[in-house]
Amino acid sequence: MEQRCEGLGTFERAVFRICIRGQLDRSWSEYFAVQSICDEVDETGRCITTLISGPVDQAALVGIINRLNGLGLPVLSVVRLPAPVADASSEVEDPQPDVCSGPGDNE
Numbered sequence: 322m323e324q325r326c327e328g329l330g331t332f333e334r335a336v337f338r339i340c341i342r343g344q345l346d347r348s349w350s351e352y353f354a355v356q357s358i359c360d361e362v363d364e365t366g367r368c369i370t371t372l373i374s375g376p377v378d379q380a381a382l383v384g385i386i387n388r389l390n391g392l393g394l395p396v397l398s399v400v401r402l403p404a405p406v407a408d409a410s411s412e413v414e415d416p417q418p419d420v421c422s423g424p425g426d427n428e
Contacts, residue, residue, distance in 0.1 A: 334378050336377075341372070354372050
């Protein structure tokens with residue numbers, strides 16, 4: 322059975338969860354232009370930091386990844402988060418910017 326994955330256009334904006342090995346505190350959020358930064362310790366005792374981007378296009382995403390690379394921080398994963406759902410009471414909901422989960426966490 323064939324699965325179809327919808328792609329994201331170059332100029333379309335999306336929210337991403339970026340997990341890196343290493344520790345960054347919240348003061349870096351302005352430098353990376355992200356909504357939130359949180360860190361956790363994985364099962365091996367290593368620090369994993371999760372960044373939740375704002376709605377960004379592909380060029381901005383590459384810019385964030387390049388800045389991480391420039392600091393020598395290995396990127397473990399980049400995941401596009403589901404689009405926020407609009408309801409009658411508000412125009413757009415935030416994609417839970419304060420909720421961070423790292424590799425291996427149940428979502």
